[in-house]
Amino acid sequence: MAHVDAFEMERYQSLYWHLVDYDLSESGVTPLTIRELLGPDADAEFFLQQALGYPLSEGSYETRANIAQWYPECAPENVTLMNGGSEANLLALWSLLGPRDRLAFMLPNYCQGLGLGPFFGDGVDTFKLKPRDGRWSLDLEGLDRAAGKRTSVIMLCNPNNPTGAVLTDAEMQAVIDVATRAGAWIVADEIYRGAELETDVASPTFWGRYDKVIVTSGLSKAFAMPGLRVGWAVAPEDAIAKIWTRHDYTTLTPGIVGDRIAGITMRPDVRETVLGRTRSIVRANLPRLEGWIEAHPSFRYVRPVAGAIAYVGYDLPVRSPALVERIRTEQSVLLVPGAMFGLKKGIRFGFGYDIEYTMKGLARVDDTLADVSSTATHGA
Ligand SMILES: Cc1ncc(COP(=O)(O)O)c(C=O)c1O
Known part of the structure; x- marks a missing residue:
């Protein structure tokens, strides 16, 4: 039987996204409800009658x-x-x-x-x-x-x-x-x-x-x-x-x-109303994430042009799957390692959900990053 490799990123997210305190692995924006999509005057009965x-x-x-x-x-x-x-x-x-x-x-x-x-x-x-x-x-x-x-x-x-x-x-x-x-x-x-x-x-x-x-x-x-x-x-x-x-x-x-x-x-x-909502979410949230990124001078970051995800390279002596796994187990924050996208030392951050929640998750990420940096400095 032909072999198929595991889809590592999907499996990693499916295993943990619902178990962590802060899921920053998501690549979309806060999902719409059917009510938001249809508006306050929508005929809910239309859906209830759908065979x-x-x-x-x-x-x-x-x-x-x-x-x-x-x-x-x-x-x-x-x-x-x-x-x-x-x-x-x-x-x-x-x-x-x-x-x-x-x-x-x-x-x-x-x-x-x-x-x-x-x-x-x-x-x-x-x-x-x-x-x-x-x-x-x-x-x-x-x-x-x-x-x-x-x-x-x-x-x-x-x-x-x-x-x-x-x-x-x-x-x-x-x-x-x-x-x-x-x-x-x-x-x-x-x-x-x-x-x-x-x-x-x-x-x-x-x-x-x-x-x-x-x-x-x-x-x-x-x-x-x-x-x-x-x-x-x-x-x-x-x-x-x-x-x-x-x-x-x-x-x-x-x-x-x-x-x-x-x-x-x-x-x-x-379509344009829904996309307008998405654009206002990503435009409001990205500057907050960027404020956090800027506080880490060793990060390498190129601003995204579209989407609710930002990729940040780092210069620490630890591979991305190991670092992200440490952050998950120590801080209960889920991120996605660069290696799962074909990159090396970097992490993908989703920023399309509640930004206060996101910032709290990032504050926890800092604790692990600080520990990794100090071990690296003292070990050197
Ligand atoms: C580029 C890209 N294509 C496809 C998908 C999967 O999309 P869906 O959830 O609609 O199957 C994803 C999900 O992360 C994605 O990032």
Whole structure:
């Protein structure tokens, strides 16, 4: 039987997020309630009368039409609904990778592709975002090297998890140029699109820039509804057909309640209201986290451009999984180590939840950091 590596980050979070005093591992913002989404005058009866039958396999036409409006020149036929962005990623890679195909995979990243690439295909070649001149920029030479004759998919996450970096137009074009040269598909995980810190315009999408693109996304991050388990793929119709074939073997359809709520959320007016809420949360909270970061002169930090996560590098003689595990066991605070994103000495901090709660968690992190620093100094 083909081996599949554990998805370390997901397993680490699932084991502990509900047991700690402070969960700062979450990458989204405080979830919406259905009441907040629908407004005070909403007809709750509408939901109570919803028959819990199967929805259409690909999601209702209305929901797909509303999602399509968030992408340039996109038709409802280019959209299919699934259970979470994670299922969209899985079905995209399963559809595009054959046993001899290689996956070119961006690091740092949400490492689902790192595990699935060798499972569906022959293996993974990585390329990097690197901190340079105050931003995380794409290493073009590394990308060029990673995409060879057998590369059938280039997968990236934009806006990026864990850095919050967003590719420039020139970088997006460079990815497309390399994909064109290699004859490869691009799978762009854009689940953080819409949570921008500096602008009310959503980050650019890969959809519409190249023929062989599958965009994966969903309501879990920028739309603040992770528990709804709604994800989607936006793809050319032939790729949608391949995804559907595989979806028939996984979860068949989205959930009916998720389909209905996604239909409401993705109406352009509601969509902008929900994204406005997310943007105001991340804009209010990040300066507080940054105040804490600035109090640690040894941290290396590049401001995120979008999303509710910030990545901080540190200079201490301890690897990131060990440091984060110490913080969890000593302080009951959950964070995510850089190693779980393909980085080394660093930690990802979620800042999209109640900021007073977050700051209390960070104060506890300080206790362990102080101890690690003093041991390092005295040990040296
Ligand atoms: C980049 C990225 N893609 C997909 C997912 C999974 O999304 P979902 O919860 O919608 O399955 C995550 C979750 O952290 C993520 O960070």
